[in-house]
Amino acid sequence: MIRLPRSAGISAAALALGLLATAPAAGDEPTVSTPRVVAHFDLAKGESPENIALEPDGSADLTFSTARQVVNVTREGRKRLLATLPSVPDASTPVVGRAVVLGIARAQNGALYVTYATGTRATGIWRIPAGGGRPRQIALLPATGFPNGLALDERRGVFYVADSVLGTVWRVPRAGGKPTAWATGAALEPRNARPAARVGANGLRLHRDAVWVSNTNAGTLLRIPVRRDGSARPIETRASGLYALDDFGFVERRRDTALVALTGGSEVALVRPDGTHQVVLDRQSGLSNPTAVAVRGRTAYVTGAAYFTQKDPNLLLADVRQRARH
Template sequence: MPKHLVFHLAVTTAGAVIGLTAVSSTAEAAAPPLTHPRIVAHFDRPAGQVAESVIVRPNGSADVGLILSRQVAHVTLGGRVEVVATMPLPADGGVNTPGTGSAAVTGIERTGDGTLYFLYSAGDEYLTGLWKLRPGGKPERVAALPAASFLNGLARDDRTGNFYITDSTQGGVWQVGSHGGTAKLWAAGEDLAPTHFFGANGVKVHDGAVWISNIDRGTILRIPLTDTGTAGPHQVMAAGLDSVDDFAFTGRGDQLLAALNVPSELVLITPGKADRTVLDESDGLQNTTSVAVDGDTVYVASGALTTGGDANLLTAHLGHHD
């Protein structure tokens, strides 16, 4: 484990969780609790299987990006972890990977034909970028990104097929077309930049906008997609979120679940209501990294990067009532 990465994560504590700073006009249902949390898979943490991202398949199984082992894995319905790809090390062994000093597989997405798309950062111009993996195939890079980038979150706009990629070290959001090709810088600015470690982190496309978390600043931003596909004015939607990593919308307007890394918590954020911690260490979270919502089932990945404990995948039921 890179010692400086552990140090930087340990000091990323932006403060207490507070409510949304902008209240959506969308009528929200009462804040639903999470019930029946259970760990459904354990990753091989000593082998570097630090869970970083999760995407759900139609049958309820999941695909996960594993940072330090540079792997993409499938978690079966029975909880078996099957490695489907291991990325090659760069010539320097990954020590020049920005921010971490270790080559890393991060964000993951999946298209309807079963193709997985994922991010690989290696401090190497021939390896860093957006990759795809067809069922039964081998990984191939579809878009190159700068070697100086640590690519973190990945989201796909289902309407256009475009991909949005957060750059945690350079503090921006890249856009890549549905079939890959040349990446273009879609959004940048101080609110996406890091303050001492990582800036833009998680990303989702939701209700005509791209939403991004900033782990150093403890914020979640909303950037509208204009009619021409460019980035509109940035709006801070939540603040004071201690080391906020990934997040996911619950299906109830702008209500979302946010993974807080250092506190090992999952927080429910509902416009106009107080934030609510719905899962924590007592449920098995250890350095919470990512969250996905599939109907009434929530999937939460823990990396155990600084705790050194159990890297796992947990599921819980998203209720309809308080």
């Protein structure tokens, strides 16, 4: 998400505070600890990290939204530029007015795919060769939209893309080509009347035979089960009251426990399978407007874009531990 104003509404903030879970942690609930910032970035160069894809070696591939770059960052904080998306002089992107690179997905062969929002025919999915190189557009998405979260389902051979402005989850063949509006509806649509704050469907992940999507304006985490024929089942709301929710990552493969980035309040919350939630990381942990979370084993990766704080965009790691079940 790019620079969502806190003016999304006092009522939204009040709702979030009112619904914030205060229940004690369950005996088998994951715990998050030892947060540490491993890399700092430069706002003056447009280095606002927006999304994450993890490499087998534990390094992270990040999209720098306004710099239009994709970089690799090791767990020790070493940075390497992988690609720069082409400049678009006539960009008229909804919400932000300029070209931005947003979602990212990694294929098993190492190729990277990103969503590029420009307000022109350059809007769509772009492919970056394994190890970095020249990006190439493989799919065109509506210039009037804002393609954001991205996931690759290699088993079915398709991408899913969350469009924050058009309130749509697009499905695109992996080889590229014509997109299909796979899921639509009020649950995915933006709720704010102000054009610069209209951000609906945002983050997107595949988890347990379903496409999961966050709606930033609504503060909801949604689940869309995938039928055997690949079509979408009805949208389910699995959690609400998540103020300025951006992207998220799942902690466990067999349960619907997630860590979600609450960018407006510089917090990360643990969302339980029953939809209750509690903050587990905050500004004191080092967060600066977090935009995405990815989890690999016992490590959580969190990008902080500093869209509102305008201070210390970074990559933060934290330990995730599963308590023993009784």
